[in-house]
Amino acid sequence: MKIAIFGNTYAEQDRSAYLDFLNILAEYDCRISMEHDYYQFLQEAQGIDLSEIEVISKNGDVNADYIFSIGGDGTLLRVVERTAEYNIPVLGINVGRLGFLADCPIDEIREMMEAINSGDIEIDERSLIHLTSTSEFDSNPYALNEIAILKQDNSSMITIHCWIDGEYVNAYQADGLIIATPTGSTAYSLSVGGPIMIPDSNSLIIAPVASHSLSVRPLVISFESKIVLKIQGRCRHYLAAIDGRSEVFDLTTELMIKKSGRKALLLKKKGYSFYNTLRNKLMWGADIRVTPPQGYHL
Numbered sequence: 012m013k014i015a016i017f018g019n020t021y022a023e024q025d026r027s028a029y030l031d032f033l034n035i036l037a038e039y040d041c042r043i044s045m046e047h048d049y050y051q052f053l054q055e056a057q058g059i060d061l062s063e064i065e066v067i068s069k070n071g072d073v074n075a076d077y078i079f080s081i082g083g084d085g086t087l088l089r090v091v092e093r094t095a096e097y098n099i100p101v102l103g104i105n106v107g108r109l110g111f112l113a114d115c116p117i118d119e120i121r122e123m124m125e126a127i128n129s130g131d132i133e134i135d136e137r138s139l140i141h142l143t144s145t146s147e148f149d150s151n152p153y154a155l156n157e158i159a160i161l162k163q164d165n166s167s168m169i170t171i172h173c174w175i176d177g178e179y180v181n182a183y184q185a186d187g188l189i190i191a192t193p194t195g196s197t198a199y200s201l202s203v204g205g206p207i208m209i210p211d212s213n214s215l216i217i218a219p220v221a222s223h224s225l226s227v228r229p230l231v232i233s234f235e236s237k238i239v240l241k242i243q244g245r246c247r248h249y250l251a252a253i254d255g256r257s258e259v260f261d262l263t264t265e266l267m268i269k270k271s272g273r274k275a276l277l278l279k280k281k282g283y284s285f286y287n288t289l290r291n292k293l294m295w296g297a298d299i300r301v302t303p304p305q306g307y308h309l
Contacts, residue, residue: 015075018049019082091275102278141271150256156195161187164246174239187220
């Protein structure tokens with residue numbers, strides 16, 4: 012089994028946890044490759060001997076059966092952006108805080124390896140969105156969570172004109188506008204009052220950030236729609252955040268956001284439940300007065 016490892020070099024974790032993790036992979040005869048920066052982090056900051064591990068260069072190809080992302084949700088988003096073109100399932104191993112997407116604790120890696128070895132796993136396919144613009148930019152254009160358009164130069168609001176499938180929808184006067192996928196419905200969009208959507212919903216969320224109009228609320232549209240945005244304001248530039256990767260555009264730049272042909276393949280144990288994750292990670296509907304029933308008879 013070939014495993015490619017990507018990780019967060021800022022993660023605070025005991026050296027013994029990393030050693031245990033690598034030793035468990037060795038027990039399953041895994042051939043390991045590792046991204047260059049994480050390789051240096053483990054070798055220099057943690058003092059771990061990695062002489063038998065292949066190094067993946069910054070823009071090098073990834074050849075593996077599975078990719079392990081070690082960190083939190085931000086690390087997993089970066090790994091998906093880096094590796095989506097290879098169609099390799101990604102396991103999010105959590106050494107961060109919430110771990111909504113990266114939901115496998117590092118101390119449960121043995122159980123996960125046993126599930127992989129026995130085939131007791133499933134692939135959770137998540138659709139990505141794609142950004143194009145009338146000017147060039149450096150970031151990877153694919154997002155798993157969201158693309159957010161935000162004010163950049165000063166404290167004044169911006170006006171974001173929005174067309175959906177060629178039809179004019181609205182002029183959002185706000186601090187920004189979020190275009191979120193169902194996966195991103197529990198991220199930035201949630202913090203501005205957007206709805207929670209199950210991962211296989213064929214929809215996008217358009218959610219304003221600090222809208223100046225009380226009548227403007229988040230809008231749910233088809234995932235197949237094409238969204239065109241044109242920005243006006245007193246400032247000279249605005250910001251586009253693509254899963255947190257920032258690009259600065261001037262006001263003459265127009266944007267189009269649409270569904271990508273690429274998908275993120277997230278590795279899960281069989282029986283994974285999105286609703287269970289909502290309850291345990293976001294404390295969704297938590298109420299100490301209520302004990303869930305054992306089941307139902309229908």
